[in-house]
Amino acid sequence: MILGLNILELFAQLPGAVAQGLIWGIMAIGVYITFRILDIADLTVDGSFCTGGAVCVMLIVNGYDLFTALMVSFIVGMLTGLVTGLFHTFFGISAILAGILTQLGLWSVNLAIMGKPNQALNVNNYNLLVSLRYLQEVIKGTRPFYWSPILVVGVFVAFLIAILYWFFGTELGSSIRATGNNQNMSRALGINTKFNKVLGLMLSNGIVALSGALLSQYQGFADINMGRGAIVIGLAAVIIGEVLFARLFRNFSLRLLGVVIGAIIYYIVIQTVLWLKLNPNYLKLLSAVVVSVFLAIPHWKGKLFTARRKGGSDRA
Amino acid sequence: MLELQNVSKTFNPNTVNQKVALNGVSLTLKDGDFVTVIGGNGAGKSTMLNAVAGVFPIESGRILIDKTDVTSLPEYKRAIYISRVFQDPMMGTAASMGIDENLALALRRGKRRGLRWGITAKERAQYKELLATLDLGLEQRLTTKVGLLSGGQRQALTLLMATLKKPKLLLLDEHTAALDPKTAVKVLEMTEDIVRRNNLTTLMITHNMKDAIAHGNRLIMMYEGRIVIDIAGEDKKKLTVEKLLDLFSKVSGSDEADDKLLLS
Numbered sequence: 001m002i003l004g005l006n007i008l009e010l011f012a013q014l015p016g017a018v019a020q021g022l023i024w025g026i027m028a029i030g031v032y033i034t035f036r037i038l039d040i041a042d043l044t045v046d047g048s049f050c051t052g053g054a055v056c057v058m059l060i061v062n063g064y065d066l067f068t069a070l071m072v073s074f075i076v077g078m079l080t081g082l083v084t085g086l087f088h089t090f091f092g093i094s095a096i097l098a099g100i101l102t103q104l105g106l107w108s109v110n111l112a113i114m115g116k117p118n119q120a121l122n123v124n125n126y127n128l129l130v131s132l133r134y135l136q137e138v139i140k141g142t143r144p145f146y147w148s149p150i151l152v153v154g155v156f157v158a159f160l161i162a163i164l165y166w167f168f169g170t171e172l173g174s175s176i177r178a179t180g181n182n183q184n185m186s187r188a189l190g191i192n193t194k195f196n197k198v199l200g201l202m203l204s205n206g207i208v209a210l211s212g213a214l215l216s217q218y219q220g221f222a223d224i225n226m227g228r229g230a231i232v233i234g235l236a237a238v239i240i241g242e243v244l245f246a247r248l249f250r251n252f253s254l255r256l257l258g259v260v261i262g263a264i265i266y267y268i269v270i271q272t273v274l275w276l277k278l279n280p281n282y283l284k285l286l287s288a289v290v291v292s293v294f295l296a297i298p299h300w301k302g303k304l305f306t307a308r309r310k311g312g313s314d315r316a
Numbered sequence: 317m318l319e320l321q322n323v324s325k326t327f328n329p330n331t332v333n334q335k336v337a338l339n340g341v342s343l344t345l346k347d348g349d350f351v352t353v354i355g356g357n358g359a360g361k362s363t364m365l366n367a368v369a370g371v372f373p374i375e376s377g378r379i380l381i382d383k384t385d386v387t388s389l390p391e392y393k394r395a396i397y398i399s400r401v402f403q404d405p406m407m408g409t410a411a412s413m414g415i416d417e418n419l420a421l422a423l424r425r426g427k428r429r430g431l432r433w434g435i436t437a438k439e440r441a442q443y444k445e446l447l448a449t450l451d452l453g454l455e456q457r458l459t460t461k462v463g464l465l466s467g468g469q470r471q472a473l474t475l476l477m478a479t480l481k482k483p484k485l486l487l488l489d490e491h492t493a494a495l496d497p498k499t500a501v502k503v504l505e506m507t508e509d510i511v512r513r514n515n516l517t518t519l520m521i522t523h524n525m526k527d528a529i530a531h532g533n534r535l536i537m538m539y540e541g542r543i544v545i546d547i548a549g550e551d552k553k554k555l556t557v558e559k560l561l562d563l564f565s566k567v568s569g570s571d572e573a574d575d576k577l578l579l580s
Contacts, residue, residue, distance in 0.1 A: 167431075171424060174413075174434035178421050181410035184402070188369070189477075190395030190426040 010275045015150060017271040019135055021264030022153040023218060024233055026160060027211035028263045029256055031234030033204040038180040042201060043099030045208045045234060047106030048080040049227035052209025053216030054113040057121045066129055070213055077209020078202040080106060085198030110224055117224040121216060128217040149218060157260055165253040176200050232287050237263035239294040317517045318345040318485055323377035325363055337363035339541035350511055352528040353521045355538035361521045365487050370394040381484060396426030399483035401474050401491040408474030411463030415454060418462055419443045422477035446476060468499035472506060479510050488520040525557050539568050
């Protein structure tokens with residue numbers, strides 16, 4: 001016991017932090033697709049994360065099976081991305097504002113889906129894919145290890161990364177990467193950049209909604225506020241993953257893995273900060289400060305080394 | 317091959333910044349024509365190329381490629397016919413993708429991109445051979461990110477990309493202007509070689525009158541959004557910088573533009 005802090009208490013919290021980090025890591029992969037691949041900061045995710053959770057909980061409560069609930073969450077998430085994509089490409093609204101508009105609209109949509117701000121999903125009444133309860137029971141030994149959310153979500157993440165690795169290696173996926181890299185070149189090579197942006201936004205928000213669906217199961221409820229600040233957590237995971245593994249992970253699939261590990265680290269840090277008895281009200285402030293500092297680092301580095309690194313044009 | 321019929325374009329219409337960039341331009345290119353385009357700043361050279369490429373819609377007139385009306389086709393659809401090399405070496409390649417990936421993107425210009433693998437082993441072998449012809453050592457660095465290459469290397473690569481899948485029309489927009497003189501000469505030589513070898517119909521903008529005279533079988537000069545000089549065949553072969561300047565002051569009715577042209 002040092003300063004009234006019990007290190008064992010922190011260790012006891014770690015499995016929960018890892019499980020949550022993994023779930024948010026899926027969300028961070030979605031953010032990576034827009035932020036890093038498409039070069040768009042998409043704020044839709046704050047809304048679509050909750051949409052995924054809301055859809056999943058309502059479907060399960062109404063007797064649909066798990067697979068259907070997850071698939072529909074994914075599809076509805078894609079639709080939210082479609083809306084933002086059309087705002088951006090068809091209406092000509094800037095990407096950030098398009099995301100904010102969708103996010104705002106989704107607040108009402110999410111309330112409409114749930115019928116009230118919070119919908120419980122009792123783990124006793126339904127078969128879930130992941131649950132905090134399962135985690136506790138696995139640790140206690142009353143449930144076999146393969147029910148552990150860490151294992152289940154881990155496998156889920158591995159599948160997701162494999163699929164994305166394949167997709168972004170295809171002709172279509174390559175053209176999406178090219179779109180984020182250099183729009184002028186892409187159009188000159190016959191790539192429909194508008195279509196690709198919409199597709200990328202759909203894919204990203206589908207994945208984000210899937211992550212929301214998993215979190216709502218894990219915590220046993222969907223809440224209208226569950227996605228608030230999701231974009232910042234996603235960015236934090238992306239940046240932590242990049243800063244820590246930039247030299248180690250060059251392959252695309254490893255980079256995605258780095259992002260997931262980034263999310264896990266984020267949640268371990270949060271857990272540690274809570275263990276240090278910081279007022280939880282300051283968590284979001286802390287996250288915002290940490291993310292802005294990490295976002296600033298490449299900029300400051302660039303200023304420090306006068307030899308400017310040349311990138312693709314049209315970064316606006 | 318390429319036909320511009322009375323094409324006009326005004327930027328910022330009905331504002332104080334209104335600028336007539338193209339003022340009823342008509343131009344017909346035959347198959348295999350290599351046309352150099354000169355003119356001072358703001359003469360409408362780049363606007364004409366961009367209008368052909370479909371970067372923006374034009375106000376009036378028609379653009380035909382091989383008798384197909386492409387006037388209302390968006391930029392990415394015209395890529396079926398057209399390939400381009402830009403002035404800025406950064407603009408023609410994707411910086412954070414590999415040399416091989418960039419070439420693979422270019423090979424699929426104008427084709428439907430589906431869920432087949434984006435690059436095949438057979439292609440890679442082909443790219444190696446082609447890169448070796450550039451004599452820049454790029455064949456050893458197939459997976460290097462293009463962002464790590466120099467401007468000259470990137471421009472040479474862009475040129476290769478532009479002709480990897482033979483276009484009906486090649487548009488070169490001052491593609492050597494941003495390079496150092498030595499590299500510029502090399503890239504221009506490569507251009508000449510590639511255009512001749514593939515017998516490509518080409519429009520090449522240049523700021524350099526000597527280059528404009530030395531290359532191609534036809535030369536056009538633009539002034540205030542119009543084509544004011546059009547010289548081809550034997551006349552073009554006999555052309556000198558002095559003659560060209562002389563011709564230009566007659567057409568434009570002033571000689572103040574001489575300095576502008578020479579200096580730019």
